[in-house]
Amino acid sequence: MASTADIAVIGGSGFYDLEGLRDARPLEVDTPFGATSSPILVGELHGKRVAFIARHGEGHRILPAEVPSRANLWALKHLGVRRVLAVSAVGSLQQQYHPLDAVVPDQLLDRTRGRAATYFGDGVVAHIGFADPFCDETREALAAASEAAGVTTHRGGTLVVIEGPAFSTRAESRLYQSWGAAVIGMTALPEAKLAREAELCYASICYVTDYDVWHDQEEDVGVELVVENMRRNIQHARDTVSRTIAALPIEGACACGDALNGAVITAPDAVPPATRQRLAFMLDRYWGVQ
Numbered sequence: 001m002a003s004t005a006d007i008a009v010i011g012g013s014g015f016y017d018l019e020g021l022r023d024a025r026p027l028e029v030d031t032p033f034g035a036t037s038s039p040i041l042v043g044e045l046h047g048k049r050v051a052f053i054a055r056h057g058e059g060h061r062i063l064p065a066e067v068p069s070r071a072n073l074w075a076l077k078h079l080g081v082r083r084v085l086a087v088s089a090v091g092s093l094q095q096q097y098h099p100l101d102a103v104v105p106d107q108l109l110d111r112t113r114g115r116a117a118t119y120f121g122d123g124v125v126a127h128i129g130f131a132d133p134f135c136d137e138t139r140e141a142l143a144a145a146s147e148a149a150g151v152t153t154h155r156g157g158t159l160v161v162i163e164g165p166a167f168s169t170r171a172e173s174r175l176y177q178s179w180g181a182a183v184i185g186m187t188a189l190p191e192a193k194l195a196r197e198a199e200l201c202y203a204s205i206c207y208v209t210d211y212d213v214w215h216d217q218e219e220d221v222g223v224e225l226v227v228e229n230m231r232r233n234i235q236h237a238r239d240t241v242s243r244t245i246a247a248l249p250i251e252g253a254c255a256c257g258d259a260l261n262g263a264v265i266t267a268p269d270a271v272p273p274a275t276r277q278r279l280a281f282m283l284d285r286y287w288g289v290q
C-alpha cells in the first residue's frame, strides 16, 4: 500500500494546525484503541506527505493524561508514517534553559501514573529497548532546523514527564532539578514509548514557557508573560517544523524501524487471535500473514 503520509507532526499546546499544508484534508481513522485526539490532517509540504494531529484535540479539550496516544500512533503507523515530530511546551528546571529557548531532549524520566503505555499485553509479551528513547537522526534534524530558525537551541537534556494536570509542588520541582533534569512537561510519555513499539522514528522539540516553581523569582511571572512566551514559541515551532520537514529524508538510517526485531517473547501460535489481529499492524512483518 502506498503511504498516505510519510512524516507526522503532533502539535502541543497552542499548536493546532500546520501552516502551508497544501491540499489538506481531515481523515478520521478508526483504530482498535478508539478515536485519535483530532481528525488527522493530511496534505503536502515541501514535496512530502505530512500528517498533523493536535494532541489536545480541537479546541484543546484533552488533558495530558487523557491523550489517546495508542490511537494516535496506531493511526499514524496505519497511514504509512515513518517519522514523528512532537512539539511540546515545557517548564525549565535549570537556570540555563531560558524561557523562549528550545530543547531537543535525549532522555526521559517517567513520573506519569497509570497511563496506557504499551500495545502489548492480552496474551503477547514483548520488551523493546528504550535506553535512548528518541531517534537521534530526527533529533539532529529538529535541532539543526531550530538553530536555522534563529532559536537558542539546547541539544540533549532530560525531560521529566509528570502526570498533571496540576503543576509540580516546589519540593518535587527541586527534586527533579537535583536529579539534573533540564525541563518538565506532561505529554512525551507514553507517546515516545508507543512510537518505539510501533517502530516509528520519534523526537520531541520542547519550548520553554517559564521557569518551574523551584525558581525563586524576584517577582511572580504573570500569566500575560507566559501567554506571550507561548505565542512566540509557537511561531518558532512552526518555522522549525517546516524546516525540519524540508530537510529530513523519509527513510532513516537509524534502527527505529526494527525496534521489534527480537523483542516479542511469546510464540506466535500462542497469541490469542483477537490480540494478534489488533497488533497485526506492527507484527505481521515478523510473523507473516496467515
Ligand SMILES: [Zn+2]
Binding pocket: 135, 136, 137, 138, 200, 201, 202, 252, 254, 255, 256, 257
Ligand atoms: Zn529513527
